[in-house]
Amino acid sequence: MSAQTDLEDLLARIVLRDRAAFRALFSATSAKLFGICLRVLNDRAEAEDALQEVFIKIWNRADRYKVTGHSPMTWLITIARNHAIDRLRARKGGGDTAEPDLVVADPAPGPEAQAIAAGEARRIADCLGELDQSRAAAVRGAYLEGETYADLAARFDVPLNTMRTWLRRSLLTLKDCLSR
Template sequence: MHDLNGLLGRVALGDRKAFSAIYETAGPKLFGILLRILKNRQEAEDALQDVFVKVWRRADRFNRDAGSAEIWLAAVARNHAIDALRARRPEASSIDEVYDLAGSDPDPEKLAVLRSEGVRIHRCMQTLESDRRDAVRKAYVDGLSYQELAEQYNVPLNTMRTWLRRSLLKLRECLGQ
């Protein structure tokens, strides 16, 4: 097992061997993250290449005091996948295209199930403190990173991670009832 923190520091200095070691070590996990979010193997493979281009170019931005290299690499992959999902959304250029896009609504039964789930999720979200609830929404709906949330709420990075982890556990418990 390689020390990813040290390898990222060497990549920031242009060390190709360190970059290759990061690819071998972290590549499978990052691919798994991308595949889980994108749900398309070819798109995840393409995204993995893009992620590693970002790692090569942005390795100097890694701050080992803010967290581990594994978390930083996973955040780069996750954010890239979220950006790819956002780019997937079709943009209509005419009213006819908008009409065609609107035709893919779920049937009434699916809508009823979705509404029911939405009500349950909303009810469970209300059990969280307001700042935790907002942080969960911003992280998992808007796609903000832990670092962005920590800065926005003016709390340490590890505090934000704890907020989100405990909030998700509370939501899981509530939804399981």
């Protein structure tokens, strides 16, 4: 919990244009976010550019962090993943990604949300493990490799509509498992 509080504190200071806080946040989180950019983009130079752009977004949008009700790491990872996916899809040409910062939460039910998040964090590996291996791979492919339904249908050699039914069912199974 204290690591999370530290990041909260840094983000609060970044809203006030505190450069020292920004550099501290970079040093605490850049390796994780770079790992995510690398995983999505699979290209070191491009991941470096993406990481730089991600931190520019963080600097410019820190004031919006609070309204999402997310933990700091969830917010940071969401920005990094979505930015990297945008780049990936621009490279491939076309496609539009949900812009998460357009979504604003209702004032977060703090402790309850934190308890749910902590429970999910403990269970996520087990719950992914309960999914059929190829279905878990499809979930990871969509989130971390930016695969579209067309990509997934080709990879698993099934019709597109079947792929959609299949992935949606897997996601709901995952959600049920996480909330058990």
